Amino acid sequence: MNAIQIQKPIGLGPVCTEIEKVCKNAYRYKRCGLKPDHLLIPLDAGEGRTTLVEYLTDMYKEHGVLSFASGLDDYIEISFDGTLHQLKQAFSAIDSAAVYENEYANVIGMDITNLSLHMNETQFGEFMSNCKRICENACVLFFVHSEPTKNEERLMEKLCETIDHIKWIRVKPYTEEEICRLMEKRMEECGIELENHAAVHAVFLEMARRFPIATVSDALAVADELIHVTDFSGLTPVLREYSLTAWMKAWYGEKERREVK
Incomplete structure (x- = not known):
């Protein structure tokens, strides 16, 4: 090997x-x-x-x-x-x-x-x-x-x-950057491209900071949710920046409604 x-x-x-x-x-x-x-x-x-x-x-x-x-x-x-x-x-x-x-x-x-x-x-x-x-x-x-x-x-x-x-050996908690990389790896494994990688990475990083994402399981669960807003209309599936941003805003809106109740 x-x-x-x-x-x-x-x-x-x-x-x-x-x-x-x-x-x-x-x-x-x-x-x-x-x-x-x-x-x-x-x-x-x-x-x-x-x-x-x-x-x-x-x-x-x-x-x-x-x-x-x-x-x-x-x-x-x-x-x-x-x-x-x-x-x-x-x-x-x-x-x-x-x-x-x-x-x-x-x-x-x-x-x-x-x-x-x-x-x-x-x-x-x-x-x-x-x-x-x-x-x-x-x-x-x-x-x-x-x-x-x-x-x-x-x-x-x-x-x-x-x-x-x-x-x-004690293992340290995952950093926000590592959470981003876990999410990106999951998308890559599914054959999904990230539109404007730097911009999408920045959004992922914001999600890692503000969402309750601390473990591998958390990161994979969020990545799997994002597959549902991925554009599969072309030969290669693409996660577009605007779809990701819209999904994140919808998540915040749902969170605020739950907190009000």
Whole structure:
């Protein structure tokens, strides 16, 4: 894979910086057989977890940080529901992914949020022992809520005590500029051109400042609304500045009516 083809996530700066720092020193990992740190990331579902796992996988593969020789899947994503049965199934699936070696040694994304509710139960001990074993070979990204509960914080602390070479990285909220870029990316993915890009970007920026748009989900929801006012009369759909401005004024009018009621 050519590094130019690797799409860097919008936002999530501290995590991306950590990944890029590892890649700049890839020769150390390749020559000495070192393993990169596991990452513990407070980030809500739907806010870029899979994108982040894919970015780390692509970067580590491109730069040779990991060999990706243990199985067919470069990465696996697991979401634990907190039950012992599902937990055993999840670790069995990870073990089965090791097609060419005894242990799966690629990348794993784990949503461990629900396990924080079962820390005094049998499955938690099962999780910790299996997790320690898996982490000896694979590179794992652990995900919890962006604003962890006390139970989640206890779980995170326990992981840091038990797992070697794990780094807890706090993710910063999306900036207004990043919200704009998320909206623009969504329009681009739909094949929609932005008429007078600079002017439309300025309107997007104003929306990010004045609308309740703070997350990836918020940005995508607004972008999807704008698809309905896009001009599809030509060969290429176009979001026109006047349509965007009219939509925004209508939104403000509706907001003011709701506040009066």
